Amino acid sequence: MHRTAAIPAFLIAAAISWFLWSWLGRPIDIVDVPRGHLQCLSYTPATDESSPLNAKDGLFHVPDGMVERDLKILSRYTDCIRTYSMLGDQGKTMKAAHEAGIKVLVGIWIGSEDRRNELEIDRALELAHQYPENVRAIVIGNEVMLRREMTAERLAGIIRSVKARTHLPVTYADIYEFWRRNPVLGEAVDLVTVHVLPYWDDPHPVAIDQVQAHARRIIEDTQKLFPGKTVQIGEIGWPSAGRTRSGAVPSRVNEARFVREFAAQAESIGVPYNLIEAIDQPWKRMPEGTVGGYWGMLDKDRNLKFPLTGPVSEWPQWRLAAAFTAAVSLVAFAWALLWRRPIMPARWLGLGITAPLVGATWWALGAQLGTIMLNNWWGWAWIGLLTLIAVIGGALLVYTVAGGRNVPRPAGFDGVLAAIRTRRFDGSQAIGAYHWVVMLTAAILAVSMAIDGRHRDFLQLAFWLPAAAFLLLYIQPATRELVREPQPEEAWIAALILIAGPFAIDQFTNLEACIWAATCVVLSVPWLEFVLREGARIRGAFRRPEAAGN
Incomplete structure (x- = not known):
């Protein structure tokens, strides 16, 4: 009789598996991106093995043809990119953008080293003047004030010196607070480029429901701060994975919602924008944590992470997740039946509830560990330890609930x-x-x-x-x-x-x-x-x- 009670209990487990994942993977209606087209996207050509993290004097190598392939893909979704440096292989973006018919916000990385700054400026101006028809503006420095690498007066002097060497418009990019503290920078530039990153706001980030009003308020404050200056958004976006900060939850749906809602109202805001970023940058997980690697519109394999029109699902492969969860439940029930000892109906019911929760946890953890994993021995060891803890814990929980010896x-x-x-x-x-x-x-x-x-x-x-x-x-x-x-x-x-x-x-x-x-x-x-x-x-x-x- 105790085996007969296992049948309805397993049906409960299968039902939980299906309904749980169908709810988690349900399509969410979000406003469409107008014309399915984004104004501008940040782009850094990098790989897991070669990136600004292991660059020497700003130089690192990327595979031949990668930049050209990337910009060809990005041209489907935008006609503008923003770069952050033109040294070495990063400079390939200018020629590739010219061939793809894409405009460029040409980035010059400015830091505390004068020699590096000179190299950055010379190379960026050389490429910008070679392809002037593709240059939207020259961005002299990115969040230099936020990183506290030099004084505002010194940076303003660098901006003026570059401005004297080109007929192209120049700007500087930083968050609103550092524009407010350093009005001398506003006097030096042709246009003001402000970053709006609500997820990183301190002391508490802004939740997804309030974020659009928050972005509009920052733009309005910047326009009031610099009347008569053209204002543009240099970075704005939302991460698809990583830790929650206060009410700011990184997720696929939330990233899609933020991007699509902002793009839909961009014309009414009246300022050009650049989204951070074009492609996920896994190397950023080292300095910024897991969340740093998942701000892209495309994943690292160059697949669009969510459609720009139509509903979006947090778990598009939810049917596979449901099948896995049901399979874990089946294994748990088979394991209990092998004990050849009576199991009370209440324990079968407990197993029918517990087993799918264990399976769903394992699936969700696997997805999370995939975003966390660093491709080195320490990364593999850490993932292995967490997996071992969860697998043994799930088996022990099933064994205990089912009333094993x-x-x-x-x-x-x-x-x-x-x-x-x-x-x-x-x-x-x-x-x-x-x-x-x-x-x-x-x-x-x-x-x-x-x-x-x-x-x-x-x-x-x-x-x-x-x-x-x-x-x-x-x-x-x-x-x-x-x-x-x-x-x-x-x-x-x-x-x-x-x-x-x-x-x-x-x-x-x-x-x-x-x-x-x-x-x-x-x-x-x-x-x-x-x-x-x-x-x-x-x-x-x-x-x-x-x-x-x-």
Whole structure:
């Protein structure tokens, strides 16, 4: 009879798999980009192996023909690109733009090194004067004030010196705040180029529902600040992947919504715009975190990430995700049937709910890890560790919910060390070692997120499965009745996670941060009694000297 109950339970699991992913992958109606055409896109020719990160004196090599192929693809969606340097292979963009019939906002990278600045200026002017009909403007410096690499007066002097050498319009690009602080820059340029990046706004970014009004307000403030000057948007956009900041959620749908809503109202705003950026730049994940690599209209394989007209789905391959989730559920049910022991109908029902959640978590985590992964040994090791934590945690959760044989009590710190020394693990020591791997990794992440989380990803998808599994094991009567020796190591790790986890919450509107904090709390519960014992021991140690003094 217990096997018969598995049939309706599995049907529930299959239904959850289908309805969950069909809802997550539902098409979202968004306003179309007018004529399916974007005004201008930032473009940096780079690869995973060769980029500004490993450039020497601004020089790095890209494959032959790549720039030409890229601009041919981009010409389908825009007739303008913005560059950031013309040194070395980056200078190929001028000839390629000429051949593709594309205008260029010619970028000159300005920094703290005078020699590099001179090379940048000379090369950019040489190419701009070679193809003047393709030059929309020359951008002398990008966020130099934001990076605090020189004074405004010095930069204004550089702008004037370049202006004296060309008949083409010149500008400088930065966020509104640094234009406001440095009016001397507005006096030096022909037109004002302002960046509007609501995701990066501090102290709190702007949520997607308020972002269009926010962008219009910045443009209006810039126009009031420099009456009589032409204002253009040098960078504006939204990321498709990465961590949530306050109410700003990176996602495929949100990027599409931001770009398409802004493009639809651009004419009424009355300023030219440039979107950041044309193609995803995975190399930017190093300086800016995962989110830095996913601002492109096209992915790194040069595929359009979302259509410029018509509905957009967050999970366009949701049917495949649903099939995977159902397959995981099927494996979980087959595993439980192999135990050849009675399973109560309530446990089959629990498995019918838990198994698809495990499968959906694994699929979503796989997608997230694909955006995080760095193509080096450390990147592969980190992805492997997180995958191992989630896979074992999911299996342990399924086993516990379905009522498998009693899982042995996880060995404490001393027991795990003894097993490592002897290289012999029993069941208790093996699960204890896994528990320690989970807790140590979570502790490192929790502290890192609390201290400096701006560029770090929330990884609750990797940790909620073991957190739930160990919590279920902890609340089982057989485990609760065990007499457990004080474990100071467990106490301090649990306290660290418990305290640091909630510090990652920048605002309570940040659902991702709140879920991460809740996961940290749940992870700490099985070791919470050790925290209380250790606290009592420390208090007692402080009281004893007082008693001795009396």
